Amino acid sequence: PRHVTMATMVRGLLACVLGVAALLAGVAHAQSTETDRLAAFYIQDRDGACLLPSGRFGACTHEAIMVHAKRRDGFSLVSLLEPESRRACLSRTSCHGQQSGLTADKCGSCGSKHWELIGAQGHYFVTSDKKKQCLTRALQSVQGQKALRQKKKGAAYDSKMLFNSAVMQSCEEGGASLQVENSGVHDRGFLLLGSDSTCFDGTIFRRCDPSSPSQVWGVRVAFTSKGDPTRSFHRWSDPTKCLVREGSKISVGKCTDSGAKRWGLQRGQLSQGDGAFCVVRDLKSNAHAQKCSTGFEYFQMGMRKTDAIAAAAGSSPASGSGASSSSSASAASSDAATFRERARYGQV
Numbered sequence: 001p002r003h004v005t006m007a008t009m010v011r012g013l014l015a016c017v018l019g020v021a022a023l024l025a026g027v028a029h030a031q032s033t034e035t036d037r038l039a040a041f042y043i044q045d046r047d048g049a050c051l052l053p054s055g056r057f058g059a060c061t062h063e064a065i066m067v068h069a070k071r072r073d074g075f076s077l078v079s080l081l082e083p084e085s086r087r088a089c090l091s092r093t094s095c096h097g098q099q100s101g102l103t104a105d106k107c108g109s110c111g112s113k114h115w116e117l118i119g120a121q122g123h124y125f126v127t128s129d130k131k132k133q134c135l136t137r138a139l140q141s142v143q144g145q146k147a148l149r150q151k152k153k154g155a156a157y158d159s160k161m162l163f164n165s166a167v168m169q170s171c172e173e174g175g176a177s178l179q180v181e182n183s184g185v186h187d188r189g190f191l192l193l194g195s196d197s198t199c200f201d202g203t204i205f206r207r208c209d210p211s212s213p214s215q216v217w218g219v220r221v222a223f224t225s226k227g228d229p230t231r232s233f234h235r236w237s238d239p240t241k242c243l244v245r246e247g248s249k250i251s252v253g254k255c256t257d258s259g260a261k262r263w264g265l266q267r268g269q270l271s272q273g274d275g276a277f278c279v280v281r282d283l284k285s286n287a288h289a290q291k292c293s294t295g296f297e298y299f300q301m302g303m304r305k306t307d308a309i310a311a312a313a314g315s316s317p318a319s320g321s322g323a324s325s326s327s328s329a330s331a332a333s334s335d336a337a338t339f340r341e342r343a344r345y346g347q348v
Contacts, residue, residue: 040065040080040185043126043178045137049164051126051178053079053090055102057137057164062190062301063266065183066090071227074114076107077126078221078229080185081301083264083275085228090115092168096129099143100168101160108227123177128168134175138165142173184303189216189236191302192270194281200270200299202235202243202252205285210304213237230261245272250279250287268298 042050042060049057050064058064065080077090087104092111094100105112116127126135138144138161147155161167169175191208192200192215199208199215209215216236221229232255233243242255243263253260263272269292270279277289278296287297 040067040183042066042181042183043124044181045176045178051090051135051166053077053082053087054104055090055166056162057166062183065185067221068115068117069221069223071107071113071223075116076112077115078107079104079266080183080219080221081231081265083231083262083266083269083271085274088229092128092133094168096132098133098170100133102135102166102168106227107223107229117180120177124180125171125175126178127171127175131171133168134171134173135166135168135178136174136176138167139163140174140176141167141169143167143169185219188304189218190304191215192217192233192265193300193302195298198285199302200279200287203250203287205281205287208302210302216304217243231263232260233263243272245277245289248289250289265299265301268300269296270299271296 042064043066044050044060045057048060050060051066052058052064053066062081063079066077067080069076069078079088079090082088082104086106089105089107089109089112091103091105091109092100093103095110100111103111114128114130116131118125118127118131127133128135139148141161144161144167147158147161150156166176191210193208194200194205196205197208198205199212201212201214206215213235218234218236218239219231220234220239221231223229234255235241235252240255241252242257242260244251244253244257245259246257259272262274263270264275265271266275269275271277271292272289275292278292279299280288280290280295281297282288
């Protein structure tokens with residue numbers, strides 16, 4: 001990755017800071033910030049890898065999507081879909097030290113606060129602690145380069161400094177120049193794909209139809225009074241209707257129901273209750289809930305691509321069912337096929 005010193009960063013900060021403001025337009029300043037008002041994005045390096053909430057670089061799947069959410073005590077980089085509150089935010093292992101490792105932790109922890117996204121010369125830098133610390137790939141860090149120069153056998157191996165690791169170091173020593181890419185989750189909605197690339201509509205798995213309002217979902221994250229994030233999956237066409245678990249029953253109901261909160265989608269599991277209860281599928285493709293330790297249906301997120309499909313699925317069920325032009329039907333079929341193909345390779 002391209003490495004940039006603080007002197008280079010400073011020259012571009014004032015000119016590009018408006019880019020950050022545009023990215024974060026609509027951020028709510030209350031503790032109950034909801035991410036359906038925020039940009040959901042990937043932070044991507046030049047080699048194509050994306051920063052994960054775990055503090056490592058990996059595949060740019062839905063597990064890499066984050067939001068930059070305003071808190072009472074500063075901004076946090078919050079995983080959009082992580083169900084477990086103890087792993088919900090990107091966090092520094094040392095809050096204020098010049099050097100620090102990275103991990104996933106509670107959003108209320110010291111290292112999960114005071115994250116900044118700084119635009120400079122068309123790229124972005126992830127900084128913390130009032131721009132004193134900069135995120136960089138371990139390989140390009142001062143510590144990593146020092147290890148590479150050592151001739152001692154095994155000097156390049158450190159269990160905390162791996163090829164895909166990210167670390168924090170003083171911005172005077174440089175930082176990684178990264179891209180911030182909008183995921184489109186809040187612009188177009190998404191599909192919940194089952195293991196055979198059928199689509200989940202909240203009660204049953206059906207053949208994918210991206211123009212069907214019942215198959216297109218949105219996600220929002222709100223913070224509790226304790227500062228923990230809680231997620232819900234809602235109908236894209238009706239944000240008052242959410243995926244709800246009540247015992248072993250899965251349905252679509254009111255977003256105010258207790259079973260509509262604390263959802264997530266990570267490691268292939270669509271779960272509720274901080275990752276405790278997973279959606280499973282019976283022999284007739286109906287959905288149920290049971291403990292994740294005993295089984296789960298494998299899910300992936302399917303991103304919609306075309307504006308025509310987004311418009312159709314975002315309309316009311318009545319108007320959506322009336323969309324019968326051959327061009328719309330062809331686009332829907334093409335999108336569904338693309339989602340299934342990309343899902344096979346983990347690209348959604």
